[in-house]
Structures are given as structure tokens and as C-alpha cells.
Amino acid sequence: MRNIMKAATLESKFPLMSVENGCIVSKDADITAAFEVTLPEIYTVTSAEYEAIHGAWCKAIKVLPDYCIVHKQDWFVKENYKPELQKEDMSFLSRSFERHFNERPFLNHKCYLFLTKTTKERNRRQSNFSTLCRGFIIPKEVGDRDTALKFLEATDQFVRIMNDSGFVRLRRLSDEEITGTKGKAGLIEQYFSLSTEEATCLQDIALSAGEMRIGDKRLCLHTLSDVDDMPSNVATDSRYERLSTDRSDCRLSFASPLGLLLPCNHLYNQYIFIDNSDENLKRFEKSARNMQSLSRYSRSNAINQEWIEEYLNEAHSFGLTSVRAHFNVMAWGEDADEMKRIKNDTGSQLAAMECTPRYNTVDCPTLFWAGIPGNEADFPSEESFYTFIEQSVCLFTEETNYRSSVSPFGMKMVDRLTGKPLHLDISDLPMKRGVTTNRNKFVLGPSGSGKSFFMNHFVRQYHEQGSHIVIVDTGNSYQGLCEMINRKTHGEDGIYYTYTDTNPISFNPFFTEDKVFDIEKRESIKTLLLTLWKKDNEPATRAEEVALSNAVSLYISRIREDDSIVPSFNSFYEFVKTEYSIRLEEKKVREKDFDLAGFLNVLEPYYKGGEYDYLLNSDKQLDLLHKRFIVFEIDAIKDHPILFPVTTIIIMELFINKMRRLKGIRKVIAIEEAWKAIASANMASYIKYLYKTVRKFYGEAIIVTQEVEDIISSEIVKESIINNSDCKILLDQRKFMNKFDAIQSLLGLTDQEKAQVLSINQANDPSRLYKEVWIGLGGTQSAVYATEVSTQEYLAYTTEETEKMEVYALAEKLGGDIEAAIRQIAEKRKEQKQ
Template identity: 70%
Template sequence: MRNTAKITTLESKFPLMAMEDGFLISKEADITACFKVTLPEIFTAASDEYIIIHSAWQKAVMTLPEYCIVHKQDWFISEKYKPEMDKEDASFLHRSYQQHFNERPFLNHHCYLFITQSSKERMRRQSNFSSLCKGVLIPKEKMNRESAYRFAEAVAQFERIMNDSGFVMLTRMNEEEVLGTEDKKGLLSEYLTLSTVNTGTLEDLCLGAEEMRIGNKRLCLHTLSDTDDLPSKVGPASVYDKLSTDRSDCMLSFASPVGLLLSCDHMYNQYLFIDNSEENLRKFERSAKNMHSLSRYSRANQINKEWIERYLNEAHSFSLTSIRAHFNVMAWSDEPAELKQIKNDVGSALALMECKPRHNTVDTATLYWAGIPGNAGDFPSEESFYTFIEPALCFFTAETNYQDSPSPFGIKMSDRLTGKPVHLDISDLPMKRGIITNRNKFILGPSGSGKSFLTNHMVRQYWEQGTHVLLVDTGNSYQGLCELIKGKTKGKDGIYFTYTEENPIAFNPFYTDDRVFDIEKKESIKTLILTLWKRDDEPPTRAEEVALSNAVNLYIEFLKKDTSHQPCFNGFYQFVSEEYSKILEEKRVREKDFDLANFLNVLEPYYKGGEYDYLLNSDKQLDLLSKRFIVFEIDAIKDHRILFPVVTIIIMEVFINKMRRLKGIRKMILIEEAWKAIAREGMAEYLKYLVKTVRKFFGEMVIVTQEVDDIIHSPIVKESIINNSDCKILLDQRKYMNRFDEIQSMLGLTDKQRGEILSINQNNDPRRLYKEVWIGLGGTHSAVYATEVGLECYLAYTTEEAEKHEVMQLASELGGDVEGAIKRIAAEKKSSG
């Protein structure tokens, strides 16, 4: 029985022949250069930057020869986040964080550019001459060697202009990326299946008049192919109202509504057809004369005459190039009901661009076929409209979704549009690329903006990647995280120092695991004893400095000889009163040069039996050099005249010791509001020294503050910390809206960065619990991210007293098992909804 069904094979109709020398060759002798396009991340470009991007496209298009087609194709594919659960020795919080985002839907963006050298005849063909309607594909015009060479030169120049713009990057696609391999689909296979999933199986194509289907995917197509459907005015960028304020504007490209803001599977095709501009204008001149002669018979002819004359006047007045253009949005779905909603969404998106939504049901098949990479020559000419290069380029999308940093080190933040985790390196890669010159960070945010939450999230990930983290806090913000680390390491790490009457803070500045006392260790001991001995307004004499230095050095020599002696302040005090006093007598050191009795009397409160004998005589043999997570909670003693200076010296000594001795290991010191107390107590020089030199030792200093006045009125922060912190992190600044001009001036922020910062938390998704944060690197790179975590991480990071008490109370009942307490509370909260 004879088969009468209208079925043919894809092979017989397929318009492409081969790929040679990096160019796709069609069966009609068109040649096409294929590029991957990298665009700026969404919400990161300012109005003037969109103008630069638009100008770069314009200059690049002007280099192309006649009868070229520029086809920009943007894919927006729905995907689901796959958690990274295969990490060896992953912490409990890492696993819970990844699990929180499991299957989180997001829209992935891929952008391609195809530049095709076609012919005059091909570019005039209509839909009934598409290769879909032909039996045999034979070129009528051949591409000679000279034309091909000129085209290749023009493409190279096009690529260079775009890459030199600094905002758009073109990367030439090779044969494997376009055609695919045995193991991986290429771009052509992806287009013919409308899927980036590597299944390797083609599906049937149903190219009907009423419905077009690829496998189970049903397509709907909206076109912009008539000037009547276009807005009266276009530009490179438009204001995005949802993230704008009365003091700042958030800018997106003009075509952004049909880009990432359209949350469904879709493809946005943008075509520019480079005709012979002079020939086009001559044709319009003839048409204008005809319309003029017929205008008395029809008002429509009169209107058309006026439109044509305006077009010609524009072209001649501004030396504009006449081209044709076309734009279409191709969306699809497996579900008919969902497709109906998608049609409405696409129509609404086009309406936001002030375009007239036109659902095309006639040329869907031919437009889909012309969209095959390298087959733009098959485009039906009746679907295009005449315009100029400048307005046509306004319809190009100019942003992509947030991209992962190509760096092994970094932290996870969330894409502010969809909430997908993004790998972000704000330390190493920016240093390598010269964006920043140091890794220091300055964090500013009012109370309740989520500073401690962000810093918990950051230092947890730093610690998990091998960093030595030292935290100076004034509010128990890191107690939960520290206890978790202590539990994970079975007490070997996660050291928490705090002061209570029952368990006062205690150290042993003379103890080291290996009994190595380098110059930094000796100097810190001398500084500590000098602080205890002399007041701020009582500088030591040169003789006193020498005597103290000798006493410390001799005691250290004594420790090296007598290994049975446990080093501590009591031992030092006894050594000075007994052995060192004899040495002074032998040297006949005068009392006025070094008053030993006065020295011992002043230090007696720190000797056994004294008021502060616990402070420097800890019986815990603890060398903080090897501990990777240390918290000093100094809220209870920040106003104590005796204890606070001693503690701050020990904190600085611990970190400087790590800086000097831990070669090739990352270090971080994070000082919360405590920096104000440290700066007030004469320790400003330590801060200045650290912030300027820590970069030389693979380290970074992080200062966190919440008061604007702290920045403005503190010369230490203003001159040293801000100037030496190339990474600035700001949280919700709406409380400081009326004073933001001062902050902007102080931090040296641009107007673009001001707009980004003031957009924080302006359009948060109510279905997700998160707060946004602005991160700026070196004054040139900046973006807003979301700090979103799972319930387990939230319970570990929270600074809410009631929630923290609940966790610690249950942990106490479980024998100190903070992880077990968090798991149980999280499970109860999830089950209760």
C-alpha cells in the first residue's frame, strides 16, 4: 500500500552541508561564523555602559560587507539546581546549605551570534522559497575565494571591536561545539531538539500550519516584523522600576522583558539584514514619487508618502545605513494548558516594551527553520521591516544571568533574580586580574540588616576551605558556628574566649607547642608586659626598655635549657625576682635606670595570689598558632581598664604570629564593632599595621561596622581601613537614605554603584527568606547578591536571643551536641510547616 503521508526525512531537507576552516557552509553556498557571546550580568550595567555596548555593536555591524546577516540568538532554558553533595569531608552546614537549594528552578541563559554571508537573491526570497519547500538545494550564486576572504576579514574585525569594548566578549565556536561529538550534543542538535540536555536523540518535527511541535514540545511564536508593531521611541536601556527609587535608577536593556525577566523556556532571535543601503534608498525615492502622485486619491497613500520621506530625510541628514530587521520570541512547553499561559506572558513582555504583541501562526515553521544556526539565508523577507542600524540594535538583549567565578576558592551567594547559588571569588581571582590590590574587606550595614548573618556565612566557607579565621566580636554572634566547628573537630578547633565571673578569660602568652620563640613572639611578650607596667602617658626610658628586653630573652633561654619548667607569667615573675635580680646586681644597674622593686610591685596583681592571677597563667596548654577558628568575645571587658588592653595585645599577637609563621596558608582576621574599642585604647597602630601589611602574608582583614558616624568621625577607619580595603560590602542602607551622600563620598562610590546599593531589598521574593548585599571590588566591579541559607544554617548563624537560647539549651541537654540540637529543632520546624 502506498504511503501518502506528507513525511520526509530531516537529512533530505537539512540546509547545512559542512563546517570547514571554522565556518558553517550551507547547501545554498552561504558561509557562517559562529560565536558564543558573553554579556554583562543582569543588574550590573549602568545607562552609560549600555550606550557603550550599543555603540560597539553599531561599529562592528558597520564593518560587514553587503548581503550579510547578523543573527543573535538568546536561549533561556529552565533548569534545576543540582546540589554539590559529593564533597569529601563536607561539613553538616555545607550539606544542609546545598540541600536547601536542591531542585531550585532557575533560567539559564546562553547567547550565540551567527554572521552569515549570503547573496542578494537569497535575501529577497519569501517564505514559499524556503529550503523546506524545495526538493534539491543547489546554489545559484557561488561564493568566490576573494569574497570569502573579505568576509573572513570583516568577521575578524567584528570580533575585535566587540571584545575591545570591555563589556561583550565573543568566542569563536569550533566544530565540536557546533556539530557535536559521539558523546556530546552540539549546538545544531540542541536547536533541533530545543534542549541542552545531552540525550543525543533527535525528535520528530511536526511543521503544521496550525501547530508546530518538536517531540512533545509545542511552540508559540511572537514576531516583531512590521513597523506598525513597534514603539515610537527606543533606546539602548530602560529604567527597571521594581529596583529603582526616587534617588536612583536601576537600568536594564530595552529588550530585557523578553530576556531573563520572561520566566519560561524561550528563545529570542534578533536579525539584521545588511542590504545595499544606496539601492534601498533609491527604491524608497521611487516609491515616494509614486505615493505623491497617488496621494490625491487616498489618504493612506499620503500618510505612506510622509513616512517614506521622513525615513529618507533621516537617512540623508545623519548618513544612516538602511537595513532590514526582524525579532521574534519562540517559546515552548510540553503542556497545552501551560502553553496558553506562556502565550499571555510573552504578549505581556512585548507590551512592556511598548510593542504590539503579534502571535504568528502563519510562518512559524519557516521562521523556526531560518533560526537554525547558519541558515539565516532562508529567512522569509516579507517578515522583515526597513529601519536603521542604531534603532534596530536597541532590540538586542544586553545582559545575562549571574555567572560562577572560574576559581576553586570562593563563597556561595545567591542570584538575586532566581535564588540559585552562585560561586563567587572576592579574594583571589580579583587579585590575579588586577581588579584589587589587597583582600581586605569593609562591611557596613545598620542594625538588623544581616551583617552578622553574612559574616557567619562567609567565615564558615573560608574555614571549610582551609583558612585560619580569627574573630573579634562583641555580641556572641559566632558562638553557634564556633560550637559546631568544635564538635566537628572533636575539640581540636573552634576555640571560644569569653569573660564570665565563673570562667574568666585566661591566656598563657609564654606557651608554644614547639617552644619556638621567634622575634615576633618575643616582641609581643615585651609589648604585653610593657602595657601592664606603664600607663599610656608614661613612656618607658631607653634603659627600662633594654632591661625588660633582657629579662624576656633570658627567661626564654632558661625555658630552652630547663624543659621541665612550664612556661607562664608566674614563672617569668619568679625568674625576674630571683635570677634576674642577681644579674642586675652583678652589672651594677642603678635603681634610677631600672627600678626592679617598682617593676615587681606593678606586676604583682598578675602573679599568683594577685587580683588578676588567672589572666596570664592559663593551665590549658593551648597554642593558638595551629587553631583555625578562634573567637574572642570581648563585650564584657571592652570597658575594663586592665583586662581589655591585655586581651587586645594577645589577639594581635596571635594573628601576627599566624601571619609570620604560617607560610602559604590563608588567614583572616574579622573585627566586628570591637574595632572602635581597640582604636580607642591606644591600639590604633596595630590596626594600621595589620590593614597595610596583611596582604603580604596571604591574609585579609575584615572590619564590620553599623554606624555612619563611626566612619565619618574616625580617622583610623576613614584614612587607613577604607583606603586599604579594596572589597567593600554594604547591606540595606535605607535607614541612611538621607545621609547616603556622605557615605557615597566617603567610600568613593560611583553613581552606578549608588543605584545598585539603594536597590537592595527593593523587590525581594516573598516566597524566600533572604536579605540582599552589595559587593564592590576595586571600584570597577560590583553587584548585588542574596544571602540565603537553609534552616540549619539559619539556626547556627542567628543572633536572635530567643532562637540562640533554644539551640544552646537543647545542646546542653544533649551533652553539648550543638549539631544534634540544630537537627532536632530544624526537623520540628519543618514538620510543623
């Protein structure tokens, strides 16, 4: 029986011949060079940078010979986040984070560029000459070897110009990336299945004037193929109102509505056809004369003649190159309702650009066919319009998704636009690339902006990657996280120091497990004793300092020799009262040089039986050198004249000891609500020293505060912190909108960085619970990210009193197991949502 079906095999219509040396060769002897394009991240480009990118494209296009086609193809395909659950050492909270984002849909963007060399005849063909309409295709030979070589030289120049711009990167695709392998689909196979998955199989393609279908995917096509469809004005960029304020501008490329802002599966094809510009202009001159001679018969001829004259005047006045251009959006869905929504969304985004939405049903098959990588010369010429290079490039999309850092170390944040988790390194990679010169951080955010929440998320992830964390806190912000770590390590880590009447804060500065007392340790003990002995306005004499140093050194020698001596302030006091007293008498040290009786009298309250005998005589014998997560909660003692100075000195001594002795291990000190901690001169000098030297010891210091004034009120610290913090982290600053200029000036932020900061939380997705945070690195890289976490992480980080009480009350019933309590509450909330 004769086959009467109107069907053909893909093989008989396939327009491509081969892929050789990174070039696609069509059966009509057209040569195409294919590239992957890396664009800047969305919301991070300034207006001046958009102009620079536009200028680079224009320069690059001008180096191509006549009868070339520039085809930029942007893929926006919905994908689902695949969680990283395969790691064996994942913590409970890390696993909860990954599960929270499991299957989270997001719009992934890939950009390709195809440069095609064709012939004058091919460049003029209409849709009825498409290879799709031919019964068979006879392969042709590449006619002129010199022409091909000149084209390839021009493509190399094109790549150099774009890469030298510093904003856009072009990478030549390999043969395998174009054709694919047995186990992985290449670019051409992905195009025929409209899928970016690694392994695919070809599906049936149904072509008709009314509908085009690939497998279950129905296509709809909107075209910009006529001057009448274009807006009256085009520009390199435009103001994005949703993230702009009356004091700041958020800029996106002019064509951004057809990019990541169009939330559906789609391809955005941008074509520029380079003819012989002089021939084009001569043809227009002739056409203008014809129109003028016919103007008496029709007013439209006169108007057309005026338009052509204006086009010619522009070309000759500014030396512009006449080209043809075409733009189309090819979107797809699977059912009628989805297609209706996609058509409406695409049309509205085109209208937002002031373009006339043109839903094209007739030429969908031929335009799809011309969009095949390497088949650009098959484009129907009647679908293009005449313009100039500068105007046509304005219709290029110039931004892409946020990218994860290519670094093994980092933290998980979330893309503010799509909600996809990102791996972000704000410590090591910026240092390697020369973006920053230190790892120090300055965190600023008013009350309620999510500052402590972000810091919990930050220190938890750094701790899980082996860092030593020391936190000076006010307000119990880290209590839940610290107790979880303590429970998990069976008390070996997660040390929480706080002051209560029943359990006052206590230390033993004289204890070390290995009995190693380096210079820093000795100096910190001496500084501690001087602080207890002398008032702030009563400096010690040189003789007193020497006598005290000798006392500390001799005591350290005694405890090393005699294991029966328990290192503590009590035994030190007794040593000074007895052995050291005798030594001073032997050396005939005068009382005016060192008043031993006065020294013992002032320090007596810290000796057993005294008012503060608990403070320096902790019996826990805890060496904090090897504890990786330590929190000092100082809110209850911040105004105490005795406890606060002692505590701050011991905290700083602890961290400096870690900093100098732990080689090759990351050390982080985070000081919350900085003004309370740096009020004393002792602490301020320590912080100044820290910020200048911590970089050399693989460490980072972090100051967290609500007001910039808290930092600048201390002259000692002001310059050290701001100038030595290459990473600045700001949260919602809307409360400071009217005085943000002062903050901008103090922190040295650019106008672009100011615009990013003021866009925080301006257009949050109501279906997701998160707060945004701005991270700036070295004044050259900056972006806004979302701090979105799982319910389990939220319960561990929360500072809401009612929620904390709920967790602790349940944990008490479960034998103190906070993790188990969080699991139960999270499950309960999940069930309530369902």
C-alpha cells in the first residue's frame, strides 16, 4: 500500500553537513563558528557598563566581512534544583537546607553565539527557498579557501574584542559539545528536543501553519521583524522600577524583559545580517528617487521617501553601517492553559519594551529551522528589517543568572530572583583573585533586618567546614546553635559562656593543656593583672611592669616543674605572697618601685574567699585553644566595672592565642553590637591590633552592628575596622534612607552599590520566606542575595522569644536534645501547612 502520509525523515531535511575544527559546515557550504557566552550577573551592571558592553559588541561586529550573520541565542529553560545529599559528613541543618530546596524550580540561562559566513545569494533568499521546503538537498563545496580563512581570522578578532571588554566572555565550543557523544546530548540535539538535559532522544516534530509541536511541547512565536513593530527609541539599558527608589536606580539591559524576567521556557533569538552596506545605501538612494517621482500620486510615497532620506542622512552623517536585523521569542508549554498564559506573558513583556507584540503563526516552522545552530543562512530574508548595528545591538540581552563560586570553601545563599541555592565564597576566592586583600568583614543592619539570622547561618557553615569560631554576643542570638553543637559533640565543643547569679562567668587564664605559654599568653596574663590592679587613668611604672612580668615568668616555671601545683589565680596569688615576696627581699626591690603589699591587697577580692574568687579560678580546667565554637554572652556584664574588662581581655587573649598557635586552620572572631565591646580602651586596642594582623594568620575578624555611629564613636577603631574590612555586608537600610548618604560616604560605597543596597527587600517573592542581604567585596564586586533557610534552620537561629521558649520547653522534655525538639516542631509545622 502506498504511503500517503505527509511526513519526512529528519535525515532528508537535515541542513548540516559536518562539524570540523570547531566549525559547523552546512550542506549549502556555509561556515559557522559556535561560542558559549558568559554574561554579567543580573542587577550588578551599571548604566556606564551597559554602554561599554554595547560598544564592544558594535566594534566586534564591524570586523566581520560582508555577508556574515551574527546569531545570539539565549536559552531560558525551567529546571529543578537537585540537592547535594550525597555527602557523608553533612550535618542535620545542612541536610535540612538541601531538602528544603529539593526540586525548587528556577529558570536557567545559557547563552550561545553563532557567527556564520554565507554568500550574497543565500543572504537574500526568502522562506520558499528554505531547506525545509526542498525535496532533497545537494551538498555544495566551500568555494573559496581564502574567504573561509579570512572569516576565521575575523572571528578570532571578534572574540578578542569581546573578551578584552572585561564584561563578556566568549568560549569556542568543541566538536563534541556541538554534536554530542553517545552518553551526552550536544547543542544541536538539545535544540531539536528543546531540552538542556545531558542525554536526550529525538522526538517527533510536527510542522504546520497553525501549530508547531516537538514531542509534547507546543511552540508559540513572537517576532520583531518589521520597523513598525519596534519602539520609537531604543537604549543600551533601562530603569527597572521594581528595585529602584527615588534615591537610586536599578539598571537592566533594554531587552531584559525578554530574558530572565520572562518566567517561562523560551529561546530569545537575536539576528544581525551583514550585507554590503554601500550596496544597501545605493539601493535606498534609488528607491528614494522612485518614491519622490511617485509622490504626486500617493502621500504614502512621500512619507516613505522622507523616512528613507532620514535613514540615508543618518548613515552618511555618522558613518553607520547598514544591516538587517530580526528578533524572535520562541516559547513553549505543554497544555492549552499554559500556552495561553505564555502568550500573554510574552506579549506583555514585549509591550513593556514599547514593542508591538506580533504573534507569528505562519513562519514559525521556517524560523525554528533557521534557528538550528549552523543553519542561520537559511533565514527567510522577508522576516528582517533594515537598521544600523548600534540600534540592533540594543535588543541584545546582556545579563544572566547569579553564578556559584568555583571554590571548595564557602557558604550557601539563595538567588534573589529565582530562589535557587548558590555556593558563595566571600573569604578565599576573592583573596586569590586579588579582589580583596583581607578576609575581615563589617556587617551593618538595623534591628529586625535579619542581621543575627544571617550571622547564625554564616558561622554555622564556617564551623561545619573546620573553622574555629569565637563570638562576642549580646542578646543570646547564638544560644540555640551553640547548644546544638554542644549536644552533638557530647560537650567537647559548643562552649557557651554567660553570666547568671547561680552560674557566674568564670575562667582560668593560667591553664593550658600542653603547658605552653608563648609571649602572647604571658603578655595577656600581665595585661589582665595590670587591669585588675590599676585604674584606667593610673598607668603602671616601668619598674612595676618588670616586677609583674618576672612574677608571671617565675610562676609559669614553677607550675611546669611541680605537677602538684594547680594552675589558677589562687596558686599564683599564693606564689607571689610567699616565694616571690622572698625573692623581692633578696633583690632588695624598694617599695616605691613595686608595692607588693598594695598589689596583694588590690587583688585579694579575686583570691579564695573574696568577692570575685570564682572569676579567675574556674575548676573546669577547660583549654579553649582546641574548642571550635565558643560564644561569650556579655549582655549581663557589659556595664560591670570589674567583670567586663576582665572578660574582654580574656576573650581577646583566647582568640590571639588561637590565631598564633593554630597553623593552617581558619579562625573567625565575630563581635556583635560592637559599641558595647569596644567601649574600653583595652578592647579597642586589641581590635585595632586584630584587624591589622589577623590576615597573616589565616583569620578573619567580623564586627556586627546596628549603627555606623557605634564604630565611628571610637577613634581608635574607626579607621582600622572600615579600612581593613574588604568585605562589607549590609542588610535592609530603609530605616536609614534619609541619612544613607552619610553611610555611603563612610563606607566608601559607589552609586551602583548604593542602588543595590537600597533595593534590598523591595520586590520579595511573597510565596517565599526570606530576607535579602547585600555583600560587597573590595569595592569591585557586589550583589544582593537572599537568606532563605529550612524550618529546622529557622528554629535553630530564631531570636523570637516565644519560638525559642517553644524549642527549649520541648527539648527539656526530650532530655535536653534541641535537635530532636527542632525535628518535631518542624514536622508539626509541615503537617499544618498541608
